[in-house]
Amino acid sequence: MIRRLLVIGVTLFVSGPSLAEDIKLPPTMGVTAYDTGTAGFNIAVGVGKMMKDKYGTDLRVLPAGNDVARLAPLRAKRAVMSAMGSGTYFAQEGVFEFGAREWGPQPLQLLLSTVDCNAGSLGVAADIGVKEIKDLKGKRVGFVVGSPALNQNSLAILAFGGLKQTDVKAVEFASYGAMWKGLINNDTDAAFGTTITGPAKEAETSPRGLIWPPLPADDKAGWERVQKVGSFFFPHRATCGAGISPEKPIQLGTYPYPIFVAYASVPADQVYAITKAMIVNYDAYKDSAPGAGGLAADRQTKNWVVPVHPGAVKALKEAGQWSDQQEAHNNALFKRQDALTAAWAEYGKSNPPSDDKAFLEGWMKARAAALAKANMPNGFE
Known part of the structure; x- marks a missing residue:
């Protein structure tokens, strides 16, 4: 092994x-x-x-x-x-x-x-009046086509506020950079990124401005929801980035x-x-x-x-x-x-479907069963 x-x-x-x-x-x-x-x-x-x-x-x-x-x-x-x-x-x-x-x-x-001093979260245009993650209900949130990692990150942060993708207006973009340009150009209201990324700093100085709704570490229920969607996230005190400094820290999440x-x-x-x-x-x-x-x-x-x-x-x-x-x-x-x-090898021997979508669905079921048998968490319920 x-x-x-x-x-x-x-x-x-x-x-x-x-x-x-x-x-x-x-x-x-x-x-x-x-x-x-x-x-x-x-x-x-x-x-x-x-x-x-x-x-x-x-x-x-x-x-x-x-x-x-x-x-x-x-x-x-x-x-x-x-x-x-x-x-x-x-x-x-x-x-x-x-x-x-x-x-x-x-x-x-x-x-x-x-x-480091930065964090990763949803940056939100300051001109829409959002203060907390839950306030994003019904707002436009950017997603990137072909980037499950970025999109899962966004869903994890939304979960802090008790929101799912169906609770917001998902706006798709071709790339990370295009998504942040979309926020600046008023094509979306929120985008996931690290607080020190260049596009976030550009958004902060744009006419719309930028805020980072907090994810307080003492909100245990909120963080339990986050980690069900993104188990790799943990609470973090950000002290640097767009609109953030040691004098103006924000409790966010990171990995x-x-x-x-x-x-x-x-x-x-x-x-x-x-x-x-x-x-x-x-x-x-x-x-x-x-x-x-x-x-x-x-x-x-x-x-x-x-x-x-x-x-x-x-x-x-x-x-x-x-x-x-x-x-x-x-x-x-x-x-x-x-x-x-071992679960992947066994799935490959089981004559899995030739259709790509059906193949993935079958694998996720086989994966879940193998992890349950091994008494290990799924991570993707």
């Missing part, structure tokens, strides 16, 4: 050198990220400059418009890691576009991720972004070297782009919904940033990936 193979990989590497000066990186590496100018792309570029300066490694950052496009080079071994968002979780779970017969559950595992991930099949020693380089040279890139400061080893999100790669675990242990509790949680997530992989 995946976990056992990786444990062997770590065991073989434990006796190797661990000092920063002994880190060995290849001459070139590929990493995929969101489009040029996004936080994920900019942070990846900052990490790449560090690797070039410290190790002579050319890190080629390949922009891609959706999660499938970001992971395809990794699966084809043309890139070693990706700066992903919530699509990491969807890929692991084999849902949405990853429920297609060409994909299925992907054994993605974390290196490092960032949670790690970007999340540097690699496939389970990437050798543990390679992942260790990359992660170690990012940890020991943190000061060289922490100010390279907004959000990069969240990559510090002591600021890593604990016990998230996707496991940490064994190579990265070794680097985090050396940095004193790993616990027995997280080890147990990580091992449970490895078992979840094993269960999902």
Whole structure:
């Protein structure tokens, strides 16, 4: 199984050198990220400059418009890691576009991720009088065609206010950028994004203005609804972004972004070297782009919904940033990936429908049954 193979990989590497000066990186590496100018792309570029300066490694950052496009080079071994968002979780779970017969559950595992002063939520045009998420009932909310990750994020935030997609007027756009342009141009009233994204800042200075309706952490019922739709979200106090400052913080929600991930099949020693380089040279890139400061080893999100790669675990242990509790949680997530992989294989043997929609529906039922049998949460009721 995946976990056992990786444990062997770590065991073989434990006796190797661990000092920063002994880190060995290849001459070139590929990493995929969101489009040029996004936080994920900019942070990846900052990490790449560090690797070039410290190790002579050319890190080629390949922009891609959706999660499938970001992971395809990794699966084809043309890139070693990706700066992903919530699509990491969807890929692991084999849902949405990853429920297609060409994909299925992907054994993605974390290196490092960032949670910084920013948050991810629904930005709302200030000129419509909305103060709370529940006030969006009947309002126009942007959705992006072919981007289940973004759309699921929006639905999770709407759930805080007890709203579903049918409670709002869904307006579809071709891309993330087009959606935010739509908010500025009065074609929609709300759009999901990170508070530090360029389009949000542009919206804030537009005639419509921008607000971020709060998601107070003490609203337990609201957060229970959020996490039923997006289990990867958690409460977060935002202190930076469009209209947000340390003096004017807002309680919102977030999840790690970007999340540097690699496939389970990437050798543990390679992942260790990359992660170690990012940890020991943190000061060289922490100010390279907004959000990069969240990559510090002591600021890593604990016990998230996707496991940490064994190579990265070794680097985090050396940095004193790993616990027995997280080890147990990580091992449970490895078992979840094993269960999902086995369920996909069994579904493939069951003569599934040739129609794409029927195939996905059948898989989601098989997936739910397999997780229930393993006494693991579905996450997509």
